[in-house]
Amino acid sequence: MKKILLVNQIDLSEMYSWLQDPEAGGINLFIGNVRNHAQEKAVVKLEFEGYKPMAMKEMEKLAAEAMEKWPIKKLLMVHALGSKQIGEPVVVIGTATAHRKDAFEASRFLIDELKNKVPIWKKEYFADQTVWVNAHP
Template identity: 45%
Template sequence: MKNIVITSEPLNSQLCINSVADNGSGGLVVFIGNVRNKTKGKEVKYLDFEAYEAMALKEMQKIAREAIERWHLYDMAIHHRVGRVGIGEAAVVIACSSAHRKESFKACEFAIDTLKKTVPIWKKEVFEDGEVWVSAHP
């Protein structure tokens, strides 16, 4: 699928939006997961993401295919960043379009929740006094 991307470059949410836009779409939903500056009250400097890329791409494609089929989407884009990602930068962008907004909202939520559970992407939180690998699966 052309709209499934893993990259070390900054993510472009408008590119994701443009890639799923359709004249029949009454609902286009975008989720942007940004790096926040604190976790559990502790100051975060940046995050570092690693992926088993071949498997991660396959899993992301599987998520998109299921969402497209289940909610009758026009299209879905999932872009995930790897490497060092700074505070306020996007780590993941998911966009989808459908005839009606409800389906797009449900599909987008399904995609991020499933991505966190099944896609082999790991994150390391870096602090002033150290770093820790954290589970992306809450």
């Protein structure tokens, strides 16, 4: 079972609750937040944009690939779009598997490949300037 979303707000308790499965002894939940610095400058906020049809298609491909490689009971990939403040979650990757090793490996694969392949961009707001960058270099 999988859940793949592009959303305005991420509810972390909802994400964790959805991953619960009686057959899963290992649940790995990776949360990427807005940090207060980048490029040795203070970050004020970030803004995320994505090409939704292609982003969803790529996320679906990654989920299918992960589910072929690991015995995943539940898989979660969620990325926020829009304006985000310091400390807000912007990406959540979750896997529920029988054993922790599979959960860790699958989650690592998913976040790394999402950052490499999914068309999402961010605008970094600094005190002195604003810059568009690929959110996932």
